[in-house]
Amino acid sequence: MNLPSSGTVARVLLALYSSLLLACTSLPRINPDMVHSPIAPVQLDGAHGPLSDERSKAILDRLKASGMETNIFDLHLAIEEALVGSPLTAGNRVALLQDGPDTYAAMLKAIEAARDHINLETYIFDDDDVGQRFAAALIAKQRSGVQVNLIYDSVGTLRTSPAFFARLREAGVMLVEFNPVNPLTARTGWDVNQRDHRKLLIADGRVAILGGVNISGVYSAGSLGSSGKKPKNGELPWRDTDLRIEGPVVAELQKLFITTWVQQKGGTLVPRHYFPPLERKGSDVVRAIGGSPDEPYSQIYATLISALHSAQSEIWLTSAYFVPDPQLLDALKAAAARGVDVRLVVPSSTDSWLVFHAGRDCYTELLEAGVRLYERRDALLHVKAGVIDGVWSTVGSTNLDWRSFLHNQEVNVVVLGADFGARMRAAFLEDVKGSDEITLDDWQRRSVRARVSERIGRVWEYWL
Template identity: 65%
Template sequence: MAALFNRLLQSVGRYRIAGYLAAGLLIALVAGCGSLPTIVPDMARQPAQPVQLDGAHGPLTSQQSKAILNRLQSRGEETSIFDRHLALEEAIVGSPLMVGNKAVLLQDGPTTFQHMFTAIRNAKDHINMETYIIEDDEIGNRFADALIEKQMKGVQVNLIYDSVGAINTPRTFFKRLTDSGIKVLEFNPVNPLTAKKGWEVNQRDHRKLLIVDGKTAFLGGINISSVYSKGSFSRKSRQRHEGGTPWRDTHLQVEGPVVAEFQKLFLATWEKQKGEKLAAEEYLPPLANKGREVVRAIGSSPDEPYSLIYATLISAIGSAETSVNLTNAYFVPDPQLLAALKDAVRRGVDVKIILPGKTDSWLVFHAGRSYYAELLDAGVKIYERRDALLHAKTALIDGVWSTIGSTNLDWRSFLHNEEVNAVILGQEFGAQMQAMFEADLAASNLITREQWERRSISERLMEKIAWAWGYWL
């Protein structure tokens, strides 16, 4: 649990290896073990069934679904995503593929926050927010002020925040919210005396989800924090950034029928955590078509038999025929993910991964680097983002299957965290994702096998130490 390690270690010395190991042992003693499923094609219960699409007024006919998928497939390269993978994805995930959505790709904090504040100002009925981190800083207080203002005007605000993610946020910050009438729920409190569901300190709510009036949803990697105050591509922004290295992240704004699926995830988490009864608002209003995007909402929870996001990602990589482009902040792969990436290269797929060149967690950073040699030997191309702290979690496969969300490529996200992702089908949105990926590539350094062999003994030692704790990060 890298985030908890980092926060606990503020009091014991951030750079002392012994402190990290002690903190890791503490978490290991209170945390349960889990395992990941083996994803195989026959996991689909009815693989012969055609993929079903839903719209604003319910399920589409088989003919309508087929026509839409054919349209999406005809605009991209040849791929198995639209037949073999989607059948499996539908069987294991359960949530429907929804047509009629508008999806807006948001890069970096300033743009994302601008869109979120606009949506909050225009709220008429309710605002539901679920976040891992909400800090008592400039951005955190701007959100607090905006939410309190809407609550005072009769718009019901409900907030879920993670106890570990917000461990440094003072109680007075949340008291100001509750005093205004906002309903606030602490997810799996670190203090066992305040836990309502039962003390499960290793299970964290890593989702970043904002839903306004049940009609607009935001999700991705961006927390409520001032580390996102500046963009990561502008040289001028990097020079002005008071906190040093700017953060590079990706978010998504969605309108249309799929928003109801994200709302259901929020409401389910509130109920499982035994939050107080929510005020009667129109949480699931009738939704109209807003665009042409086909989107699926995927929520993963440690309460499920296995991570739905993990299962569908492994399947999508296994179906790739031309390209796999991954951008991820915390990369500690399990054996099956490693095998899927290496198998894709053997099939002739161009596999590229953009990872951080700088980090806020040296344990995860070096644990991920311990896999570089194996991946480079297999032909996977690895890049490290420079001049920014990479925090995005995105994937683009064969140019037509995109996902944006909160899920890292590590054991913690796959086993212990509540996560949320959106899957977007089609070449049009895929082209936006490709352009974003190429911009990050241009701002990244290619890691070669020869260069990697020249790394220092101290780096190799840190990789060994971090690798041993990979499961718990």
């Protein structure tokens, strides 16, 4: 989410949101019985297109054999295949990136290595030391003949000076301001409530980096327990997770970027090799999923709910902004009731007061159901990730809140397999180690002021 911290900006936006008499979009109702419906065998794509039924079955059998005792593949894959239009692709290599320093190093390396084009989509692009470093790298590549295309969100960049983007434009970088706050500059109809919350870098159509990190100096320090670097002036470090991906699934991420560019009327892209032949790079099976308020329902939401219904042993989720809708809340409680180990890591402090307290309003209900809650200390938690049964993992820009599922452009990937799942479980346990567990007894003793704050936050949950 990450709205700019300026009090004036926040009040203006809040007034805009409350004054817009917009119809409330609804979330899709996912029927858990759907997972038992007989559906055709799941087919995977590879570097050269769809794999044969036999090859697809062999890969899925290998994934099942390498995982823990679970039937998540039997229960989950078929329903996800029906809900989500993008294919499962084999032959990818996925690297887990922790925090801003690691992610920025990977992004800048990909930018430097680009020889044909760079597509960058981001919510925040600050005009600070980090933003200037990225701007200089992009301008240098543009001047060397590499075409740079940039989509940035209008609300997320409210604090960024127009001169910053003018410098990029003058260097030849093609720019799209997503849903401008100023209605006079809107190209596609004015809707300030719909935001582009994606963080996606694609270099040469071959390497993609995505997750939660914006381009801002607040991510300059690593969270305690990861890179060990401490921020200056006593500020809390930001804890985030991103992925670096190579392989056939990058083409699906490229499609998402270009679709947004076209929908925002960004003009004709400079001809480049946006879809080069992609070779097999590893053994990870990945699905790219884009969420958009222009679609009938959030495919990311539908995928998550179906995975929660299918979970057999573990649901471990980390969310920077946690404001669950009733169906998500019910899915978590139902999983705990059937004996699934449901754990959530959430922030102990935040940059959004309303979101923070709106999410806390449901803690009693979750704790009474047997869900375990942990608050991350010594860091501003900005992670959007989860691992289910040790074999189904997701990382992206999507928070577990109404805004991500209804109002934002988001992008996540699902990675299948025990090897990557083990890395996700290890990262989750590190966050648990750096957290304080909230018990029901302790929570019931919270102050009256905290309870009032929760109720106030909950009133605004749909718009947050």
